[in-house]
Amino acid sequence: MSTTTTETEAVLIAGSRRGSGPRPPAVRVEGRAAPAFYWMVWPALILFAFFHTVPVLVGIFFSFTNYPGFGEWDFVGFSNYLNLFRDDRVLAAYGFTFGFAIAATILTNVISLAIALGLNAKIVARNAFRGAYFVPYVLAVLVVGYVFQFLFSNSLPKILPNIPIVADNMLSNPQWAWLPIVVLAVWQASAFAIIIYLSGLQTIPQELYEAASLDGAKAWRQFRSITFPLIGAFFTINMVLSLKGFMQVFDHVMALTNGGPGTATESISVLIYKGGFTGGEFAYQSANAVIFVIVIMIVSFLQFRVLQRREADF
Structure with a gap:
């Protein structure tokens, strides 16, 4: 990290502590994305996986069986x-x-x-x-x-x-x-x-x-x-x-x-x-x-x- 960058960050942090001056954008914290980013992304990712990815995987799994939609089933390989x-x-x-x-x-x-x-x-x-x-x-x-x-x-x-x-x-x-x-x-x-x-x-x-x-x-x-x-x-x-x-x-x-x-x-x-x-x-x-x-x-x-x-x- 260069001296110029360090001085700039010090001025921004000092200004934010005094309640005046420019505030640093809370985009990254210690080289990582801000927690707000994860709170926005993870719920959408979980819902997408639950309503899209999981049904797709379940469908692929049952495509190798003789499941009629109810009751018991057995694996039949690639016969379908x-x-x-x-x-x-x-x-x-x-x-x-x-x-x-x-x-x-x-x-x-x-x-x-x-x-x-x-x-x-x-x-x-x-x-x-x-x-x-x-x-x-x-x-x-x-x-x-x-x-x-x-x-x-x-x-x-x-x-x-x-x-x-x-x-x-x-x-x-x-x-x-x-x-x-x-x-x-x-x-x-x-x-x-x-x-x-x-x-x-x-x-x-x-x-x-x-x-x-x-x-x-x-x-x-x-x-x-x-x-x-x-x-x-x-x-x-x-x-x-x-x-x-x-x-x-x-x-x-x-x-x-x-x-x-x-x-x-x-x-x-x-x-x-x-x-x-x-x-x-x-x-x-x-x-x-x-x-x-x-x-x-x-x-x-x-x-x-x-x-x-x-x-x-x-």
């Missing part, structure tokens, strides 16, 4: 994991989940970016429109889902009776039941994506657009050469969060179709819930949940790496 890859219902659920997630992610980002570009322009009541577009994100998905269920099963067949797909009630059609779920998911998720894109658009200097206009660049050229490259990081965030969120779809399916008709719209989350909590497959679906977490982590990591490399190329 091996059976997952031979289960047609599980494979079909993964197929629906990935198809739904990819379609919803693409539509959400295309629609959100288009709306954000419009809201970023100088239009009348721009802030009011921004607030209106964010409303779907704060509404309960289950409540809105039941409204959409009534819309697709009762209102639209009466309003559009000449369109066969709509008139026959899409929610009861195994081939088209996924479409209302995508509509609901995109409608609800676009609100948050719009806010992210608006934040990115506001970081772009207007001088770039003025210079591009002077060079004769049209709107599409400006978007392709200026706007999209400069919001590349925000595009990455939205794509990763959207795909991850849609792969975990649950409320939308439960509200609209409950996984039906049959198992046509049964996502992985719905399958885990039905089999694990009401189907006597607690251990089996715990193994499914472990695999699902690993799949989400791998997909998100690969997606993040690819999109980040894309950002570097701009």
